[in-house]
Amino acid sequence: MPRLIALDWGSSQLRAWLLGDGGAVLAARSSADGASTLSGGAPAFDAALQSLAGDWLVQDLPVLACGMVGSAHGWREARYVACPADLLALQQHLVKVDTRSGATLHIVPGLIDDPGDEPAGGTPDVMRGEETQLVGLLALQPALADRACVLMPGTHSKWVDVQQGRIAGFRTRMTGELYAVLRQHSVLGRLMPAADGGECAEAFEAGVAAARRGLGADLSGQLFAVRTLGLTGRWPAAALPDYLSGLLIGHELLAGLQPDGAPLALVGDAGLCRRYEHALRLFDIEPAAVLGNTAIAGLWQLAVQAQLCT
Amino acid sequence: MPRLIALDWGSSQLRAWLLGDGGAVLAARSSADGASTLSGGAPAFDAALQSLAGDWLVQDLPVLACGMVGSAHGWREARYVACPADLLALQQHLVKVDTRSGATLHIVPGLIDDPGDEPAGGTPDVMRGEETQLVGLLALQPALADRACVLMPGTHSKWVDVQQGRIAGFRTRMTGELYAVLRQHSVLGRLMPAADGGECAEAFEAGVAAARRGLGADLSGQLFAVRTLGLTGRWPAAALPDYLSGLLIGHELLAGLQPDGAPLALVGDAGLCRRYEHALRLFDIEPAAVLGNTAIAGLWQLAVQAQLCT
Numbered sequence: 028m029p030r031l032i033a034l035d036w037g038s039s040q041l042r043a044w045l046l047g048d049g050g051a052v053l054a055a056r057s058s059a060d061g062a063s064t065l066s067g068g069a070p071a072f073d074a075a076l077q078s079l080a081g082d083w084l085v086q087d088l089p090v091l092a093c094g095m096v097g098s099a100h101g102w103r104e105a106r107y108v109a110c111p112a113d114l115l116a117l118q119q120h121l122v123k124v125d126t127r128s129g130a131t132l133h134i135v136p137g138l139i140d141d142p143g144d145e146p147a148g149g150t151p152d153v154m155r156g157e158e159t160q161l162v163g164l165l166a167l168q169p170a171l172a173d174r175a176c177v178l179m180p181g182t183h184s185k186w187v188d189v190q191q192g193r194i195a196g197f198r199t200r201m202t203g204e205l206y207a208v209l210r211q212h213s214v215l216g217r218l219m220p221a222a223d224g225g226e227c228a229e230a231f232e233a234g235v236a237a238a239r240r241g242l243g244a245d246l247s248g249q250l251f252a253v254r255t256l257g258l259t260g261r262w263p264a265a266a267l268p269d270y271l272s273g274l275l276i277g278h279e280l281l282a283g284l285q286p287d288g289a290p291l292a293l294v295g296d297a298g299l300c301r302r303y304e305h306a307l308r309l310f311d312i313e314p315a316a317v318l319g320n321t322a323i324a325g326l327w328q329l330a331v332q333a334q335l336c337t
Numbered sequence: 338m339p340r341l342i343a344l345d346w347g348s349s350q351l352r353a354w355l356l357g358d359g360g361a362v363l364a365a366r367s368s369a370d371g372a373s374t375l376s377g378g379a380p381a382f383d384a385a386l387q388s389l390a391g392d393w394l395v396q397d398l399p400v401l402a403c404g405m406v407g408s409a410h411g412w413r414e415a416r417y418v419a420c421p422a423d424l425l426a427l428q429q430h431l432v433k434v435d436t437r438s439g440a441t442l443h444i445v446p447g448l449i450d451d452p453g454d455e456p457a458g459g460t461p462d463v464m465r466g467e468e469t470q471l472v473g474l475l476a477l478q479p480a481l482a483d484r485a486c487v488l489m490p491g492t493h494s495k496w497v498d499v500q501q502g503r504i505a506g507f508r509t510r511m512t513g514e515l516y517a518v519l520r521q522h523s524v525l526g527r528l529m530p531a532a533d534g535g536e537c538a539e540a541f542e543a544g545v546a547a548a549r550r551g552l553g554a555d556l557s558g559q560l561f562a563v564r565t566l567g568l569t570g571r572w573p574a575a576a577l578p579d580y581l582s583g584l585l586i587g588h589e590l591l592a593g594l595q596p597d598g599a600p601l602a603l604v605g606d607a608g609l610c611r612r613y614e615h616a617l618r619l620f621d622i623e624p625a626a627v628l629g630n631t632a633i634a635g636l637w638q639l640a641v642q643a644q645l646c647t
Contacts, residue, residue, distance in 0.1 A: 141569065150547065150562035151569045183524075183561065199561040204523055212522045213514055214493075237460065244553040245592035247585065251493065251509040252460035259451065259461045275557065282555035 029053060030336040032080060032088050032130075033326035036096035037156055038063040043080045045088075050327030056080065062095035062102075072102035073127050084128040089335035091326050093135040093159035097122065102132070107139035107153060112194045114162050118333035135159050135329060140196045152199050156322065157185045161194065163325030164294055168316050175315070176289045180299045182207070186283040202279045203299075206272060215250065218257035219267045228305070230266035234273025235280075235306050243281030249274055276306045290315035339363060340646040342390060342398050342440075343636035346406035347466055348373040353390045355398075360637030366390065372405035372412075382412035383437050394438040399645035401636050403445040403469035407432065412442070417449035417463060422504045424472050428643035445469050445639060450506045462509050466632065467495045471504065473635030474604055478626050485625070486599045490609045492517070496593040512589045513609075516582060525560065528567035529577045538615070540576035544583025545590075545616050553591030559584055586616045600625035 031046040039061035045054040060075035077084065084090070097105030105122040121133040138158045142149030157179055165172045177187040182203035188195040210216045237249055253271045256262045262270055280303075284291075291307070293300045293314045300317050307314060330336050341356040349371035355364040370385035387394065394400070407415030415432040431443040448468045452459030467489055475482045487497040492513035498505040520526045547559055563581045566572045572580055590613075594601075601617070603610045603624045610627050617624060640646050 139569075150559070151565045151571065152561065153565055153568060198558050199565075200555070200557040201523070201560050202557050205557055205560075208518045208522045212518045213511070243555065245510070245588075246556045247510040247512050247515055247589055248508050248592055249460070250515075251462065251511050255461045255463055255509075258463060259449075261461065278555075279557055282558055 029083070029086060029088055031327065031330050032083050032090040033323060033330070034076075034090065034092035034096070034132075035094055035156065035159075035320075035322045035326070036092050036101075037061055037094040041075060041079060043083070044323055044326075045080075045083055046323070046327055050324060052323060054083075062098065062100065069102055069124075072096065076126065076132070077128060081128065084126065084130045088130070089330060090126070090130050090132045091121075091135065091330045091333075091335060092132060093322060093326060094156035097134040097136060098155055101134075103134060105134040105136035107137050108158075110138055110140040110194050110196050111190075112138050112158075114158070114165065114192065114194060115332060117158060117162065118329050121329075121333055133330075133333070133335065135326075138194060138197070140194075140198075152197060154185055154197060154199070157187070158194070159325035159329065160294055160321045161187060161189070161325065162328050163321030163323065164292060164316075164318060165189070165192070166324050166328045167318065167321060168292065171290060171292055171316065174289050175292050176283075176285060177292045177294060178283065178303065179294045180303050181295055184279060184283075188289075198283065200279045200283065202275045206275055209250065209253075209271065210268060215253045215267075215271060218254060218264050220265055223268055225265070227262075227266035227269045230262050230269040231273035231302075231305065232309060233262075234270040234275075235277035235309050236273075238274050238277025238281055239309075243278050246274075246278055249278075272302065273306065276303060280306055280310060284310065284312070292316040292318070294318045294321055296320075339393070339396060339398055341637065341640050342393050342400040343633060343640070344386075344400065344402035344404075344406070344442075345466065345469075345630075345632045345636070346402050346404040346411075347371055348405045351385060351389060353393070354633055354636075355393055356633070356637055360634060362633060364393075372408065372410070379412055379434075382406065386436065386442070387438060391438065394436065394440045398440070399640060400436070400440050400442045401431075401445065401640045401643075401645060402442060403632060403636060404466035407444040407446060408465060411444075413444060415444040415446035417447050418468075420448055420450040420504050420506050421500075422448050422468075424468065424475065424502065424504060425642060427468060427472065428639050431639075431643055443640075443643070443645065445636075448504060448507070450504075450508075462507060464495055464507060464509070467497070468504070469635035469639065470604055470631045471497060471499070471635065472638050473631030473633065474602060474626075474628060475499070475502070476634050476638045477628065477631060478602065481600060481602055481626065484599050485602050486593075486595060487602045487604060488593065488613065489604045490613050491605055494589060498599075508593065510589045510593065512585050516585055519560065519563075519581065520578060525563045525577075525581060528564060528574050530575055533578055535575070537572075537576035537579045540572050540579040541583035541612075541615065542619060543572075544580040544585075545587035545619050546583075548584050548587025548591055549619075553588050556584075556588055559588075582612065583616065586613060590616055590620060594620065594622070602626040602628070604628045604631055606630075
């Protein structure tokens, strides 16, 4: 029996699940109506939701959404909750929106890690959507709640410091976006084949090794080697994307891995997680857990906590 | 009286000068027929030269060119000379090309700094065009020949280690291209105004300071702050390009500056040099020399050494 309409409404995609008892997935749908693709404000969001899940909305079910739908340019802004943040408290800050179907949409707020104007001069960081994945992760793997470093690789990788069930802080690293813009728009892509072919593990490992040799500094200098290694025939064109990937992931790991040895959890796309596991092995690190997208589990957990469903 | 036709034939532009006694510029012209814009091989290059300087070519003058015209995809390949390289020896490796005008074109080779398969696993680096600017720099500022660090900022900044009149080695850092692709094609550009406005010195200095605080590591993490500093209103949109510029130049200086205090020479576009001088002042470093494009002086010097003209 359907209990909840769960939405992961990101920048480029809207994904919807009809969840039953215990959060079991009864049905799944998606559309390209991501928050950054919709112009026209609230009516456009309302229409996109109606279009994808109109037949679910008439069933008088609670609706819970996470992601960019709650940004300042989304349907309605759900203001960031500040770190250190108790994930159990996220449900206290859900933002309600009336939809034209009569159903009430609840939006999960994002998190902000803002050091303010402290003397060390740190910079603020934000997430939207990943906080819900973190709720799901800790529901599925409660042993991690006490102490964990959660790495969510992607366009904007998130590195999250979990301590005693709270999000102590986090840091975003633009590894995926750097890879994409350098491959598509910089001189580094010119020598590469148009499409990614078979993977070259050796080139990937050489990229990670170069990052380690440089102690994670001089990225702009090490990047140019992607070109010169191709120009001089040291690596074939087909291997250059993997060298670039290894270099960028190596720099990310050098910056993000903490010496305290907190258990590392990898959460994200399976192919990407394999790539990070490969790099981590070169650092002699074995993740304590590797999970796919945990947003569904997180949305269910938050809905139960907020007593939207039981 | 005309003595030499000097060409700086880069990727995106062809620049030509008619030089008289002592290398004095008698006339200057340029076209958009850069080496990477020309398809059709040698005939296309020949036609581009004829089109820009046909009336000069009939005067029976020597013709000397530097830059991408000598690359594997240029008019004819002038193979790299290996570092450590004696700049005076470049003229021994000029490559001759017959043009349909009857004049002979001489192409200056580029330089390669290739550590080979040494255990430390360094990566090769290359330059084309900058070697000629280095010849010009040392002709204009002979005191630097004994020992200098030459910084040539740009799309692909070059950092050159000059020792006893030779190029001991060099390193390319992609600062300018990173700035351009991140501004135009990444999420960081979305909050920025379309065109660069007035400069914000404070934001530039804050970017340099962030790079120093991070000791030149974690660039992909520090880059995301360009977005969050805008999102949280810490910097206005108009200041974000300068913060990004300061961050990238700060990382470049941290990677390139050597502790031995060799005199630093800045060679390049005047506006860009001012920006680097600004950043260097924050490191308490005063350049020993700041020069514009020294390619003309270098082409003249090489032509005299090769006895193409006197």
